């Protein structure tokens with residue numbers, strides 16, 4: 001075999017591999033992670049995850065994706081497997097990529113979330129939140145009718161349906177001020193919402209770093225093996241630990257700059273390259289500056305105390 005032939009074959013193989021990977025990267029995929037517990041991960045446009053549980057008494061849906069169009073795809077996945085009704089829909093937090101599909105599940109009559117999610121979605125600023133998502137050029141955003149939860153809780157709530165037991169927990173602020181994560185003790189499984197991003201920089205636009213770290217520590221201390229994150233593939237406990245470490249590193253680096261009396265732009269210039277190198281395999285690097293800014297804001301306020 002000549003070197004040229006080998007090169008052509010190698011190139012063909014690489015192109016083929018890339019082409020075969022592309023649809024999987026873009027299209028949402030449904031994985032049965034445990035018996036009757038399905039996670040839909042990735043997706044076109046925005047890659048927020050959805051979980052649905054098919055019990056013998058009906059279906060529970062957790063997070064409804066970014067648009068009715070995307071939510072209809074979830075409904076199709078459910079209907080391919082069961083005709084049972086959707087009994088409960090749960091939002092892990094108010095962000096549009098987890099709630100803008102709610103209207104498709106309105107038939108369940110029960111959309112559950114932390115009480116601050118209701119506040120965020122009935123607030124006039126919810127329209128700005130939707131407008132921001134519309135700038136991302138995601139198909140079907142014009143059909144979104146913001147649909148707030150109609151059952152809310154404050155600290156915790158438990159659901160028993162068809163042999164499945166879900167513990168909804170709010171440990172205080174973190175990714176937002178209304179985060180819910182869901183434990184299924186019998187399955188040693190936690191559905192984290194956006195308290196965990198897998199191999200990508202988190203969105204931190206309305207985050208609280210210290211409280212987020214506390215929530216992750218609590219999660220880490222629980223008896224769990226399977227982690228369904230808000231974004232990215234399903235995994236094990238290292239997903240929680242990696243997210244916590246990222247926030248601790250971000251906090252440490254930003255505080256060091258604050259102690260030296262550096263400005264925000266100086267802090268960004270110093271911290272950005274360190275994080276980029278340490279987390280070179282993570283996606284969504286465009287969020288880094290926002291992450292540094294949010295930590296800078298939080299710790300400059302705390303330094304002043």
Ligand SMILES: [Zn+2]
Pocket residue numbers: 093095175194203
């Ligand atoms: Zn979010």
